[in-house]
Amino acid sequence: EEWRERGAAVGTQREVDASGQTTVRPIKKGVKDFNFGRTLGEGSYSTVLAATDRQNLKEYAIKVLDKRHIIKEKKVKYVNIERDTLNRLTEHPGIVRLYYTFQDERSLYFVLDLASGGELLGVLKKLGSFDIECTRFYGAEILDSVAYMHSRGVIHRDLKPENVLLDSNMHVKITDFGTAKILPDPRPNGRNVVGEPSGDPTDGAETDRAVSFVGTAEYVSPELLRDKNACKASDLWAFGCIVYQLLAGRPPFKAPNEYLTFQKILALDYSFPDGFPEDARDLVERLLVLEPSNRLPVEHIKSHRFFDGMQWGKSLWRQKAPRLN
Numbered sequence: 001e002e003w004r005e006r007g008a009a010v011g012t013q014r015e016v017d018a019s020g021q022t023t024v025r026p027i028k029k030g031v032k033d034f035n036f037g038r039t040l041g042e043g044s045y046s047t048v049l050a051a052t053d054r055q056n057l058k059e060y061a062i063k064v065l066d067k068r069h070i071i072k073e074k075k076v077k078y079v080n081i082e083r084d085t086l087n088r089l090t091e092h093p094g095i096v097r098l099y100y101t102f103q104d105e106r107s108l109y110f111v112l113d114l115a116s117g118g119e120l121l122g123v124l125k126k127l128g129s130f131d132i133e134c135t136r137f138y139g140a141e142i143l144d145s146v147a148y149m150h151s152r153g154v155i156h157r158d159l160k161p162e163n164v165l166l167d168s169n170m171h172v173k174i175t176d177f178g179t180a181k182i183l184p185d186p187r188p189n190g191r192n193v194v195g196e197p198s199g200d201p202t203d204g205a206e207t208d209r210a211v212s213f214v215g216t217a218e219y220v221s222p223e224l225l226r227d228k229n230a231c232k233a234s235d236l237w238a239f240g241c242i243v244y245q246l247l248a249g250r251p252p253f254k255a256p257n258e259y260l261t262f263q264k265i266l267a268l269d270y271s272f273p274d275g276f277p278e279d280a281r282d283l284v285e286r287l288l289v290l291e292p293s294n295r296l297p298v299e300h301i302k303s304h305r306f307f308d309g310m311q312w313g314k315s316l317w318r319q320k321a322p323r324l325n
């Protein structure tokens with residue numbers, strides 16, 4: 001353990017000395033600063049553990065990745081993308097926040113928000129399906145978070161109820177950015193012309209060409225299946241699948257195996273169950289469109305009649321979450 005290296009930390013601390021001089025230092029945290037608790041989840045490349053900061057007793061979720069396994073599976077790029085996206089997405093209540101990263105000889109650690117409400121998928125499975133009020137609320141919080149991601153040049157690429165966590169007040173916290181895509185920076189200062197390889201190995205475009213990623217079968221967009229390229233509208237396709245699933249209790253494209261699911265997606269082969277609410281049906285039909293550029297853009301989704309009366313912006317996140325029943 002004395003090998004413990006202190007990785008770059010996101011948190012900082014300020015100290016004012018006798019002469020009033022303030023110094024800001026990055027907080028250096030390490031394994032020894034936390035009491036690790038139960039396992040919250042196991043991924044193919046990571047384990048997430050509940051942990052308590054021994055100094056301030058704050059609770060976190062710590063994602064632990066085994067370095068040897070990552071290197072063996074050639075996933076180092078995904079680790080850097082997860083760090084880069086989480087470092088970019090810091091100002092939104094609907095996105096899991098990264099507080100610190102550190103490492104020791106064997107592992108990497110991401111210290112993240114603890115979303116004690118679990119996965120939206122778990123709640124949905126328990127209830128079977130959501131009523132319109134709950135679907136509007138959770139749809140709105142997911143959409144607001146996706147809009148923020150896109151405004152920061154990040155495409156999630158694997159949106160699904162499993163990656164929508166719930167905090168202690170049952171508000172949304174979107175997670176799992178290891179497979180996100182960071183769009184080349186469109187700033188006019190010529191830092192890098194959009195579309196030209198920036199040479200930066202962790203920027204989405206570069207990674208995409210190098211390693212083609214396909215999300216989870218039921219939520220994958222047709223363009224990703226056809227041209228192996230995801231765009232912001234790919235997240236809106238997944239959003240359409242999620243709204244459908246919250247109300248219907250199952251995703252729109254589901255077949256006995258992945259290949260048949262892909263065929264259904266490419267053929268837009270899905271239907272609505274009887275009694276599916278009309279406004280929601282109209283919204284879903286404007287999102288599950290094969291041509292990405294013909295999907296309803298975020299601003300038009302927010303003003304769609306399914307979300308009539310929804311308060312967007314800060315009040316969306318201040319209101320009490322509707323009781324799930």
Ligand SMILES: O=C(O)[C@@H]1CCC(=O)N(CCc2ccc(Cl)cc2)[C@H]1c1ccccc1Cl
Nearest residue numbers: 007008067070071079083101102103108109
């Ligand atoms: O970006 C950071 O926060 C630091 C910077 C310094 C550093 O060495 N690392 C680890 C880089 C790394 C990535 C993958 C493997 Cl398999 C090993 C090391 C980074 C890191 C440390 C802990 C957790 C994640 C990361 Cl990317």
